[in-house]
Amino acid sequence: MKVKILIGVCLGSLAVMSCQKMDQTQLEKDAQLMAKLECEARQLKEERFKAANDIRLMEDSLAKNKLPLSAAKSAEIDSVKESYTLRTGVLADKITKTMDSLFANSYHTPEERQQFDEATEKVLLKICQ
């Protein structure tokens, strides 16, 4: 009888451990997926801020020299902005949908989401320099 109980406990423990292992694997997989997208978004963010800064410096220099912004330059700025808006929008959409789906299906509680954030950040540190 005692042996049976012992085997039962061992099997139960194994099942719980394998389940945790599976969750951990799933977490790593999800974090990998999210980190890849977020890395892309972080790189695009840097590009966006750099472009905005370049535009600002160009405008500052015009203003300092009391030169007007030409219609052609203004159109060029608009086109740069539009292109970034579209690229950012498409990527943002993809990230939002991925995150919503992961949260709806796997990460329900604030604690689980926090764990997911941390796992994602860990991957980001590795892949997104």
Next chain:
Amino acid sequence: MKRLLCFALFVALLAGCTTTPEVVEPAKTNNVSDYSADFLREWMKLECRIVKETAGFLPPQASRAFGYVGITAYEAAYSGIANAKPLAGQINRLLPATMPVPLPLNVRYHWGMVVNAAVADMMRKMFDKNLSAANLEKINQMETANYTAFLKTTSKILADESVKHGQAVAQAIYEYSITDGGHDSYLNPFSRPFTPVTGVDKWVPTDAKNLTPLSPYWQKCRPILTSNMTYANPVKPLEFSTEKTSEFYKQAVAVYNQVKNNTPEQVEITKFWADDPFATCTPTGHTFNIMTQLLEETNATLEKAVVGYAMLGIAEIDAFIACWKAKYDYSLIRPVSYIQKYIDPNFQTVIGTPAFPAYTSGHATEIGVGERIFTKLFTNGDGNYTITDRSQVQHGFAPRKFTNFAAMSQECANSRLYGGIHYEMDNQNGLLMGRGIGNNVLSAIQWPQNVK
């Protein structure tokens, strides 16, 4: 025997006359709180995307678009919320007589369909002439997809009545919005031609593209609550001076030193809250995104969602009107212009300075209203709530964590100092204005209590 036969025939006759043979069950409840808010949150995410992609939706115009959609959703659904009062009759010049009357409560509207139809219609109307074909298609698709899903749980007749009511409410709120002074402002957000006031302490252009400031007549828009303008009347800014011992000069030097000594974390905070170049749906959109996240993570029903979006919508509209009034009452010079002229000609801010006067900060004012409304809806009044703001992850920012809504709004206000965009007085007085408006929106309107 004959008597028995007659009795049996009589009973059979009676039974034959009855048109509803099934047992009548007591009516199930049909409250807005029985419905999921999932679809409404998706609408708000779509609105954020449309704001980003639609020309002319700068911060004041965006606050109006988000605000009226929130008002519409509530007004369409309030009659399905226990003890809820309509906004008509409570807010500035929205007369009950102009609103469609909901059918009696025994007509079982599908509240999801009512809100779906109302919000879809209002979004088409808000972005109207500048709405791209692609975004119009997105609105239509979302409306149809929700309708089709909801139709599985109601009859065609009730679906038609629900859609009809939602659309009628949207039409009524739209007509109300037309007369507010901000209608079609997205077609000329800078109200050009406009001649800015001049003076040593006055705003001057901060970029070569925008030589006149944004929406200089926005303060003339009709507030949703007139009393908000009283609560949001800031003290005068510090007296302008170039004297090194003056308080004004000290505020400018504080901006200068802050920017020079920013930590990498402070630079990141600046960009996080900046609702950055070409990408986000303005500060109001950011705060609406936070509301959406809070509703999702607290499993709020449609009831809490319509109340929350209406509270926030009203407060955001009035926050921008009040803030823009202060901006053009004083037309105060931006720190970058002052510092370059009197302290360091080579000074550069962390991010670009927006094209309108300094006092007070729009970011601080609008997050102040958010703070008060989140505190009311998601805490016991102390503002304590552990939130990880993930709304900017999509734009390349790490999530930011806060344990109190006041700490969150303070960081947003501070971010404008770190960025070199605002003086400290702009931020702190902006926050006070926003908090005043937020509190007033919560107390001046009879909102349903204990929403789920």
